[in-house]
Amino acid sequence: MRIRTAGVVAVFALALAASGCGGDSDEPATKESPQAASGKLVIWADDKRTAALKPFAEKFGQENGVTVEVQAVSKDLQTNFVTAAQQGSGPDVVVGAHDWIGNLVQNGSIDPVQLAADQKSAFNETAVKAVTFNGQLYGVPYAMENLALIRNTALAPEAPKTIEDLVAAGKKLKADKKASEILCLQAGQNGDAYHIYPLYTSAGGYLFGTTANGDYDPKDLGVGKPESVEAFKKIGALGEKGEGALKRSITPENSIATFTGKKCAFLVSGPWAVADVKKAGIAYDISPVPGFAGGKEAQPFVGVQAFYVASKGKNKALAQEFVTNYVTKPDLAVALYQAEPRPPALTAALDQVKGTDPDLAKFTEAGRNGQVLPAIPAMAAIWDPFGKAEAAVIGGADPAKTITAAGTTIAGQIK
Amino acid sequence: MSTSLSGPGSTQAPGREPVGSRPPRRRTARDHAPITVTGLAVKVVLLGLVAGIAIWAAFPLVEAEKWVGLALLAATTVGLFYLYLTRRHVPAKYLVPGTLFLIAFQVFPVLYTASTAFTNFGDGHRGSKDDAIVAIQTASVKQVPGSAEYALSVATEGDPATGPLVFLVTDPATGGVSVGDADGLRRLDPGEVTVAPGGKVTAADGYTVLTFGQSSARSQEITELVVPTDGGALRSAGLSRAYEGKAVRAYDAGCDCIRDAETGRTWAADESTGSFVAADGERLAQGWKVGVGLRNFTRVLTDDHISGPFLGTLIWNFAFALGSTAGTFLLGTFVALTLHSPRMRGTNLYRVLLILPYAMPSFAMLLVWRDMFNTDFGLVNGLFGLSVNWFGQEWSARAAVLLVQLWLGYPYMFLVATGALQAIPRELTEATSVDGASPWQSFRSVTLPLLLVALSPLLISSFAYNFNNFNAIYLTTEGGPFPADNPTNGATDLLITYTYRLAFGGQGAEFGFAAAISIFIFAIVAVVSAVSFRRTRKQEEVYA
Numbered sequence: 001m002r003i004r005t006a007g008v009v010a011v012f013a014l015a016l017a018a019s020g021c022g023g024d025s026d027e028p029a030t031k032e033s034p035q036a037a038s039g040k041l042v043i044w045a046d047d048k049r050t051a052a053l054k055p056f057a058e059k060f061g062q063e064n065g066v067t068v069e070v071q072a073v074s075k076d077l078q079t080n081f082v083t084a085a086q087q088g089s090g091p092d093v094v095v096g097a098h099d100w101i102g103n104l105v106q107n108g109s110i111d112p113v114q115l116a117a118d119q120k121s122a123f124n125e126t127a128v129k130a131v132t133f134n135g136q137l138y139g140v141p142y143a144m145e146n147l148a149l150i151r152n153t154a155l156a157p158e159a160p161k162t163i164e165d166l167v168a169a170g171k172k173l174k175a176d177k178k179a180s181e182i183l184c185l186q187a188g189q190n191g192d193a194y195h196i197y198p199l200y201t202s203a204g205g206y207l208f209g210t211t212a213n214g215d216y217d218p219k220d221l222g223v224g225k226p227e228s229v230e231a232f233k234k235i236g237a238l239g240e241k242g243e244g245a246l247k248r249s250i251t252p253e254n255s256i257a258t259f260t261g262k263k264c265a266f267l268v269s270g271p272w273a274v275a276d277v278k279k280a281g282i283a284y285d286i287s288p289v290p291g292f293a294g295g296k297e298a299q300p301f302v303g304v305q306a307f308y309v310a311s312k313g314k315n316k317a318l319a320q321e322f323v324t325n326y327v328t329k330p331d332l333a334v335a336l337y338q339a340e341p342r343p344p345a346l347t348a349a350l351d352q353v354k355g356t357d358p359d360l361a362k363f364t365e366a367g368r369n370g371q372v373l374p375a376i377p378a379m380a381a382i383w384d385p386f387g388k389a390e391a392a393v394i395g396g397a398d399p400a401k402t403i404t405a406a407g408t409t410i411a412g413q414i415k
Numbered sequence: 416m417s418t419s420l421s422g423p424g425s426t427q428a429p430g431r432e433p434v435g436s437r438p439p440r441r442r443t444a445r446d447h448a449p450i451t452v453t454g455l456a457v458k459v460v461l462l463g464l465v466a467g468i469a470i471w472a473a474f475p476l477v478e479a480e481k482w483v484g485l486a487l488l489a490a491t492t493v494g495l496f497y498l499y500l501t502r503r504h505v506p507a508k509y510l511v512p513g514t515l516f517l518i519a520f521q522v523f524p525v526l527y528t529a530s531t532a533f534t535n536f537g538d539g540h541r542g543s544k545d546d547a548i549v550a551i552q553t554a555s556v557k558q559v560p561g562s563a564e565y566a567l568s569v570a571t572e573g574d575p576a577t578g579p580l581v582f583l584v585t586d587p588a589t590g591g592v593s594v595g596d597a598d599g600l601r602r603l604d605p606g607e608v609t610v611a612p613g614g615k616v617t618a619a620d621g622y623t624v625l626t627f628g629q630s631s632a633r634s635q636e637i638t639e640l641v642v643p644t645d646g647g648a649l650r651s652a653g654l655s656r657a658y659e660g661k662a663v664r665a666y667d668a669g670c671d672c673i674r675d676a677e678t679g680r681t682w683a684a685d686e687s688t689g690s691f692v693a694a695d696g697e698r699l700a701q702g703w704k705v706g707v708g709l710r711n712f713t714r715v716l717t718d719d720h721i722s723g724p725f726l727g728t729l730i731w732n733f734a735f736a737l738g739s740t741a742g743t744f745l746l747g748t749f750v751a752l753t754l755h756s757p758r759m760r761g762t763n764l765y766r767v768l769l770i771l772p773y774a775m776p777s778f779a780m781l782l783v784w785r786d787m788f789n790t791d792f793g794l795v796n797g798l799f800g801l802s803v804n805w806f807g808q809e810w811s812a813r814a815a816v817l818l819v820q821l822w823l824g825y826p827y828m829f830l831v832a833t834g835a836l837q838a839i840p841r842e843l844t845e846a847t848s849v850d851g852a853s854p855w856q857s858f859r860s861v862t863l864p865l866l867l868v869a870l871s872p873l874l875i876s877s878f879a880y881n882f883n884n885f886n887a888i889y890l891t892t893e894g895g896p897f898p899a900d901n902p903t904n905g906a907t908d909l910l911i912t913y914t915y916r917l918a919f920g921g922q923g924a925e926f927g928f929a930a931a932i933s934i935f936i937f938a939i940v941a942v943v944s945a946v947s948f949r950r951t952r953k954q955e956e957v958y959a
Contacts, residue, residue, distance in 0.1 A: 039628045039631045039632055040631075041631070064626075064627035064628065064631075065626055065627055065628030066627060066628050066631050079924075082538070082541070086541045086542060102700075103538055103923055105550075105554060105700060105701070106538060106539040106700035106701055106702075106923070107538055107539060107541050107542075107701075108541075108542060108546055108547065108549070108550025108554075108701050111553055111554075112553070112554060112556065113652070114558060114652035114656075114658050114660070116564045116656065117564075134554070135557070136554060136557070180791075181791075189806045189807060189892065189893070189895045189896060190893050190895055190897070247790075247791065248790070248804065248807060249789050249790040249791035249792060249793075249804075250791075251786075251789065253786060254786070254789070254792055258792070311550065311553060314634065314635075315631055315634040316634055316635070316638045317630060317631065317634040317635075317637040317638050317651060317653065317654055318627070318630070318631040318634055318653075318654065320638075320651070320652055320653035320654075321627070321653030321654040321655060322653075323653075324652055324653045324656070325653055325655055325656070377538070377539070377700065377923055380923055384902065384916070384920050385902040385903070388895075388897045388902035389899075389902060391895075391897075392897065392898075392899040393899075395804075395807060397899035398899065401899060401900055402899040402900065405899065405900035405901060405902065406902055409720075409901075409902050409903055412720065413920075
């Protein structure tokens with residue numbers, strides 16, 4: 001009995017020791033960096049981009065006699081980066097969306113980058129504007145994305161000019177049993193602020209006013225203002241108790257699948273949906289998201305993917321060199337486009353690929369009037385309450401009461 | 416009985432002979448545990464592991480000059496070696512590993528959480544004040560308007576690895592080359608330098624131009640090298656370009672504030688909130704971590720947005736945890752009783768089928784269930800021809816999450832109830848039937864109490880687990896449906912999902928606040944568990 005107990009204890013101790021080692025296994029990686037800092041550049045990106053970046057990173061390393069390591073962080077890249085940067089174990093360069101900038105800057109995690117005037121002018125103007133924060137350039141953009149209306153041309157040959165046209169066409173298809181839904185615009189039980197935003201702007205709503213120099217002003221919150229109430233009334237009229245075009249049962253998970261399953265003729269989505277649509281063999285076309293008849297233009301958010309220089313990186317000079325003089329070359333932008341087809345931010349790169357991919361120009365056209373997704377930290381307070389207000393209004397709640405409450409909540413969370 | 420024992424005993428007798436023939440030796444062996452090869456090997460391997468881990472952990476500690484940590488590490492290692500190399504302190508040999516792991520993985524995180532609750536640690540307040548000042552100054556370096564962009568080469572007059580660094584910069588307008596260091600810029604004779612077509616200096620008399628590899632080894636020095644000029648200072652932008660920049664904002668130790676050189680505005684340091692605040696209340700985004708005392712705790716109690724829906728959420732939280740536990744217990748026990756019946760055939764097949772939900776990852780199953788409750792495309796409505804918006808109404812959403820919990824949880828209860836039932840002697844139930852009790856009476860007065868003695872601790876732990884079952888809510892309803900006038904608190908919100916939204920859903924993460932709320936939740940769960948365990952002990956005393 002005693003021997004058996006001892007054996008069990010030994011096995012447990014071993015297992016615990018092993019798990020102890022396992023738990024700390026990310027430590028050695030962080031400890032290596034100071035010793036190897038000499039000629040090493042560490043880049044963090046998500047899975048897809050890591051694969052596309054690797055060959056270029058290796059080439060950069062070989063050309064310059066340094067080692068470049070691209071590490072994939074598949075989940076919560078932003079949070080992980082901020083935490084790691086704080087502990088001094090972060091990378092030198094990180095790749096991510098431009099609306100992270102506000103949070104990264106307030107945590108002192110990234111440094112401004114300096115681009116020469118001719119380098120700057122090689123980029124799409126909106127993309128440069130997106131990575132500019134408090135008058136400083138904080139990242140080098142490489143790709144842009146925005147929503148557009150993707151339609152099944154077999155069911156809907158004509159691009160609708162207004163939402164009313166779209167609803168009429170969708171209703172007719174529904175009556176003819178050719179489709180079961182009017183429009184695939186993802187909402188879900190808790191709403192989706194990003195996808196409803198084009199309709200919100202078309203109906204006259206806004207999120208933040210702008211200051212004199214064109215930056216978003218967190219003190220001028222548009223949610224809860226009379227314009228937003230009017231906008232939500234129009235959105236509510238399209239909802240479950242109205243036209244039935246907007247539904248909470250269309251979720252981020254099933255929206256694209258419902259479109260590819262030919263259950264709806266219209267899909268509001270971005271470049272990431274195109275691969276699935278192509279795979280399903282659907283004849284499709286892309287046009288801007290239509291606005292309300294007599295309303296303003298529907299303005300989707302424009303998001304930008306960018307490279308950032310970590311302020312606590314071990315090798316900042318090299319990181320600056322990589323980001324400002326290497327990422328600005330079209331070859332890399334083209335390779336990243338091939339990894340995931342979003343329109344490149346470099347005009348030269350866009351020109352290079354748009355011949356083979358007509359969708360790109362259409363997405364760019366759909367985003368021509370788009371608004372840069374606000375990068376100010378206050379934007380983080382918008383998403384959740386705004387989405388929930390949208391879901392409630394689609395479900396038939398009183399627009400005035402709902403959006404005013406959302407405005408109060410958001411204002412309370414903005415510091 | 417005796418024959419069956421002597422049978423195998425006699426066949427094994429020759430093998431056991433040597434041991435049995437030396438009874439005195441055996442006695443001493445029991446007093447001083449025998450040194451076996453396996454035991455020795457295990458000891459050597461484990462102590463080797465300890466030494467290895469200690470050495471591996473020591474280097475970073477030395478590098479970071481954390482002497483207290485190093486002393487602690489050394490003391491622990493020496494202590495472990497002493498303990499396992501002596502023959503004394505046998506009970507400690509068993510207790511110490513567990514205690515060490517308890518301290519490392521339980522006590523330390525709890526203390527860390529508790530200490531975080533008294534700070535404003537979160538986005539914008541992560542580092543020290545110095546970090547914030549550096550971040551503010553760096554972020555304010557702007558290119559001097561109208562200034563030129565220079566081509567840059569990093570060079571040194573001495574050894575490439577250690578010699579003092581200089582910048583060799585080429586003015587794009589004139590093509591003139593200058594050398595710059597901390598003292599300023601000096602023009603170089605054009606005859607002494609070789610300039611590549613791009614404007615980059617490739618060689619200069621008296622200087623060694625560093626390659627990228629050599630430069631990047633001295634990255635930090637390059638970033639810190641600032642060459643003063645009339646308009647501002649030359650700084651490197653990477654390794655091949657330099658620009659004339661100027662830090663617009665700087666820290667002034669005299670007034671303990673940040674001053675903007677362009678506008679003259681100042682932001683004074685506020686040590687109570689850990690941020691620089693201007694006279695009109697404008698706050699700079701980059702703040703630092705400070706202790707805030709009990710402010711996080713009082714905020715939970717005094718903020719109407721938080722304390723208002725708190726009670727309702729708490730009640731539903733209890734209902735959810737009780738409902739999940741009771742539901743799974745009842746169904747699990749019922750199924751276990753059914754399969755326990757000796758008249759039941761094919762029990763093994765049923766058992767395998769019943770275990771299936773338990774074998775599937777609950778993470779994925781929760782997402783599948785969420786989609787099954789979809790109004791228009793879900794299996795539940797499709798199967799029954801309904802059009803209920805399950806997650807859109809308060810009570811249907813609550814019923815739905817409890818249903819999902821029941822499906823996910825009953826196989827576990829079935830498993831433990833089956834085990835407990837098999838431990839109850841059949842003689843007891845047989846005795847009751849002899850005494851004329853009905854099956855229900857027999858179950859009620861004999862089986863159930865004995866079952867509860869075995870299962871009560873499990874029920875309490877199941878309750879505590881479900882009380883904080885974040886995934887069950889967050890992956891299905893996300894706390895919804897939300898009332899139209901309050902997007903922060905939904906009908907199926909548990910305290911944990913509610914606080915997660917409060918602490919991380921707004922403008923950035925607030926770890927200090929989240930830690931304070933988790934202490935509140937800890938207190939609630941601890942009280943509930945303590946009361947239940949006390950009652951269980953009484954129950955055990957009654958039935959034992």
